[in-house]
Amino acid sequence: GQQVMQIPQYQHVQEGEDFTTYCNSSTTLSNIQWYKQRPGGHPVFLIQLVKSGEVKKQKRLTFQFGEAKKNSSLHITATQTTDVGTYFCAGYITGNNDMRFGAGTRLTVKP
Amino acid sequence: DAGITQSPRHKVTETGTPVTLRCHQTENHRYMYWYRQDPGHGLRLIHYSYGVKDTDKGEVSDGYSVSRSKTEDFLLTLESATSSQTSVYFCAIRTPGGTDTQYFGPGTRLTVL
Numbered sequence: 001g002q003q004v005m006q007i008p009q010y011q012h013v014q015e016g017e018d019f020t021t022y023c024n025s026s027t028t029l030s031n032i033q034w035y036k037q038r039p040g041g042h043p044v045f046l047i048q049l050v051k052s053g054e055v056k057k058q059k060r061l062t063f064q065f066g067e068a069k070k071n072s073s074l075h076i077t078a079t080q081t082t083d084v085g086t087y088f089c090a091g092y093i094t095g096n097n098d099m100r101f102g103a104g105t106r107l108t109v110k111p
Numbered sequence: 112d113a114g115i116t117q118s119p120r121h122k123v124t125e126t127g128t129p130v131t132l133r134c135h136q137t138e139n140h141r142y143m144y145w146y147r148q149d150p151g152h153g154l155r156l157i158h159y160s161y162g163v164k165d166t167d168k169g170e171v172s173d174g175y176s177v178s179r180s181k182t183e184d185f186l187l188t189l190e191s192a193t194s195s196q197t198s199v200y201f202c203a204i205r206t207p208g209g210t211d212t213q214y215f216g217p218g219t220r221l222t223v224l
Contacts, residue, residue, distance in 0.1 A: 042215040103153040
């Protein structure tokens with residue numbers, strides 16, 4: 001079964017509000033990646049986190065990797081309509097060659 | 112987008128017919144993946160390949176087979192399509208080195224009637 005859980009499944013915000021999606025794994029991940037998929041499009045790589053406790057920022061996006069390397073979060077500050085899409089976390093289970101994806105959080109932004 | 116193409120982009124077929132989807136890459140990446148995407152499930156791995164003629168099963172491999180006779184092509188075959196295989200199929204490649212990033216093709220929307 002799916003080993004990477006992601007919540008919430010949906011999030012609707014007013015433009016300018018913040019948004020956070022959370023990712024939890026039942027096993028330790030060697031790394032965690034985040035992808036964004038626009039409606040009708042394909043997943044596009046955003047960032048990779050490797051180190052325990054790592055925090056990375058991309059403009060209004062902040063990504064965190066938990067100390068135990070089992071959880072991660074993506075926070076968007078002051079959402080814009082261009083942030084609309086589904087955000088997926090994905091991680092390589094330590095020792096495996098395949099990556100497991102969370103089910104995604106679909107973000108809609110009301111102007 | 113890492114030179115990945117998928118064909119066909121859309122296909123409608125009937126239950127019981129064989130279907131083959133093609134993924135083509137132009138950059139000689141070793142690892143290639145096939146995923147299916149369904150509402151509420153995200154992306155689930157079907158099969159992957161780590162070289163010519165080297166493949167392995169993912170978490171939802173039942174009913175699917177793959178082949179990789181050339182580095183650039185990774186084929187996904189549904190021997191006898193079922194309605195439960197209606198989905199969007201994405202191919203991906205994994206870039207070498209330490210980043211483990213996957214780049215996805217545009218997807219194939221398959222409908223099995």
